[in-house]
Amino acid sequence: MASSADEFEASAACLIGKTRPRFFYIADHAVYRLWKNKLAFIPEDSVFFMDACEKNKSLGTVEKIIAFLIGKNACRNDILVCVGGGTVTDTGGFAASVYMRGIRYVNIPTTLLAQADASVGGKTGVNFGGYKNMIGTITQPSLVFIVPEFLNTLPPVDYRSGFSELVKTALIQDKDLYGSIVSEVSACGNDIRSVGIGKFVAAAVKIKLSVAGSDPTEKGRRKILNFGHTYGHALEEHILSEGGRIAHGDAVSIGMAAAIRISMESGCMETEDTERVISELSGMGLYTECPVPLTSLKHYIAHDKKTHADGIDFVVLLAPGRAECRRISLEELDDLAARVQSGYGKRHGKPVRSNALAGFVQNDMAGGMDK
Numbered sequence: 001m002a003s004s005a006d007e008f009e010a011s012a013a014c015l016i017g018k019t020r021p022r023f024f025y026i027a028d029h030a031v032y033r034l035w036k037n038k039l040a041f042i043p044e045d046s047v048f049f050m051d052a053c054e055k056n057k058s059l060g061t062v063e064k065i066i067a068f069l070i071g072k073n074a075c076r077n078d079i080l081v082c083v084g085g086g087t088v089t090d091t092g093g094f095a096a097s098v099y100m101r102g103i104r105y106v107n108i109p110t111t112l113l114a115q116a117d118a119s120v121g122g123k124t125g126v127n128f129g130g131y132k133n134m135i136g137t138i139t140q141p142s143l144v145f146i147v148p149e150f151l152n153t154l155p156p157v158d159y160r161s162g163f164s165e166l167v168k169t170a171l172i173q174d175k176d177l178y179g180s181i182v183s184e185v186s187a188c189g190n191d192i193r194s195v196g197i198g199k200f201v202a203a204a205v206k207i208k209l210s211v212a213g214s215d216p217t218e219k220g221r222r223k224i225l226n227f228g229h230t231y232g233h234a235l236e237e238h239i240l241s242e243g244g245r246i247a248h249g250d251a252v253s254i255g256m257a258a259a260i261r262i263s264m265e266s267g268c269m270e271t272e273d274t275e276r277v278i279s280e281l282s283g284m285g286l287y288t289e290c291p292v293p294l295t296s297l298k299h300y301i302a303h304d305k306k307t308h309a310d311g312i313d314f315v316v317l318l319a320p321g322r323a324e325c326r327r328i329s330l331e332e333l334d335d336l337a338a339r340v341q342s343g344y345g346k347r348h349g350k351p352v353r354s355n356a357l358a359g360f361v362q363n364d365m366a367g368g369m370d371k
Contacts, residue, residue, distance in 0.1 A: 001038050001147060008041040012079070012106060016142045021079050021104075024072055026065060026092040028052040028084030031110045034153050039083065046072065052087040054240060057126050059135065065095040079104045079142070085111035085158070086118030086248070089141075090133070093124035097139035106143045110150040112162025112197070113249050116204040117169065119144050121212040121225070130241055131303055132233040138217055146205070148198045156193075161249025163192050164286050168256060169204040171277070172227045173211065175321025177203050185284050192284060223325035226306060227315040228256030231290070231337075234300035238292060250287050257281060257288035261340040262333070263316040273319055294337035302330060 002008030009023045025047040032039055032049065048068045050056060069080070082092030082105060089107045096105035109119035125136020151159065170178035181200060188194035208225065215222035232248075232255025239246045257278055263269040282288045306313040311329040318324060328336075 001145075002041040005041045005043045012081075012143060016079070016104060016106075018077065018079065018104070021077050022046075022074065023079050023081055024048070024069060024074055025081045025083060026050055026088060026095070027082075028088050028110065031084050031150070035110070035150065038147075038149070042081075042083070050084070050088055050091070052084050054087070054127060054236075054245070057087050057091050059126055059128065061091055062095045062098070062126060065092065066099050069095075069099055074099070074103070076100045076103055079106060081106045081108065082119075082141075083108045083110065084114070085109065086114040089114055089119045090124055090136070091126055093122075093139060093141060094126055094136050097124055097137040102139065104142045105139075106145070107141045108145045108147070110147075111154060111158055112151055112201070113158070113165050114162070115146045115148070115151070116162055116201045117165040117208065119146075120205055121208050122216065130237055131300070132236055134305065140216075146201065148201065151197065157247050157250070159193060160285060161247035161252075163284070164249035164253040164256070166200055166204045167281070167284065167286065168228055168252060169207050169225075170200075171256070171317065171320055172224045172315070172323035173207045173321060174203070175319070177207075178320045182280050182284070190283055190285060223306070223313055224315050224323045226313070226325075227317065227323055228252045228254075228259055230301060230304060230306065230312065230314055231255035231258040231294060231297060233304065234297035235290065235292070237300045238297055253281060253286040253288065254290050258290060258294055258337070258340065259315060260317050261343070262314075262336045263318070265336045265339045266316065266328075268316040268318055268324075270319070277317075277320060294341050295334060298330070298334050298337075301333070 002011065013021055023046065025042050027042065027047050027049055029049040029051055048065055050061065080092060080096040080103060082089045089109060093105050093107070096103050107119040109115045119141070122138045122140035123136065124139055125133040128134040167181060170181055184195045185192055211225060212222050229252060232252040235254055236246055236248065236251045260269065260274055260277055264271055264274040278288050301312065304312060311327045312333060313325050314328045314333060315323055315325050
């Protein structure tokens with residue numbers, strides 16, 4: 001990382017190919033306080049500080065960022081640098097994409113989830129009306145600087161959250177990468193923080209850029225990147241409506257497990273593969289059981305961005321490294337979810353209880369919660 005604003009901005013401008021741009025910054029306040037020495041290149045009179053949480057991933061925050069840019073007389077040649085987790089890169093990237101009909105932006109992701117997934121691929125957006133990422137654009141960042149050192153201060157809940165998205169990327173596209181992750185975690189005594197994370201982040205970014213690059217506007221192949229997100233987003237929305245919190249990646253890992261079981265129920269995935277992958281996810285410390293009945297989430301799924309008049313684009317897993325997006329009617333999906341839910345009693349000897357939600361959220365997930 002650069003030691004001064006002049007050094008950083010000259011290097012970034014050269015890489016982007018912009019002449020004489022000005023740089024403005026949006027930063028997670030907590031990250032800035034923790035890493036002030038490494039982020040010394042950020043001039044404090046040119047930064048908008050944001051408390052990174054889901055409630056601030058909103059149009060209200062975007063309006064504040066735009067007012068900040070107007071107050072600084074930012075013009076279309078200028079560049080917005082987003083420093084933080086996915087909440088910051090999603091919100092800042094969206095603000096950049098609509099300010100003066102679009103200015104360039106740069107991401108410096110500081111969470112594992114943002115480094116492995118959220119900061120690359122060009123998806124920006126904010127929540128609206130209790131629904132995840134309902135308003136947004138697909139606008140590519142000009143640069144993404146990934147600095148693994150930032151992960152050293154990441155709380156356990158956020159590290160696990162990011163690891164879930166990293167595993168997701170391997171599961172849908174690269175059987176060998178998935179196998180390497182499982183093997184290395186096992187060799188480290190199932191301690192995900194002991195693995196050589198840098199090489200796995202690099203591999204996940206390479207996969208995402210390949211998939212997203214071939215289908216930037218998500219009309220085809222890119223849809224597989226939504227694996228686990230149908231029930232994951234629905235669970236997030238449900239928990240937020242109850243006044244609780246859950247890390248995005250934890251919700252996605254639950255969503256992945258649901259999607260894997262639905263894949264088996266629909267005949268897309270072998271039972272043996274299903275049981276093995278679920279066991280491997282659980283062994284890595286990722287969540288595989290939903291704290292509420294899957295069928296109770298159908299209201300949120302009906303309002304999912306992937307929903308069409310004739311159904312929803314749902315990503316099924318055929319085997320580790322092979323995923324497909326299939327159009328499924330909401331009625332069929334709900335029926336499959338009910339069949340998965342009925343199997344919960346066979347696995348645990350008791351039905352899911354809705355009050356399980358309270359302990360699930362409060363006891364384990366009161367940490368950072370940044371995407």
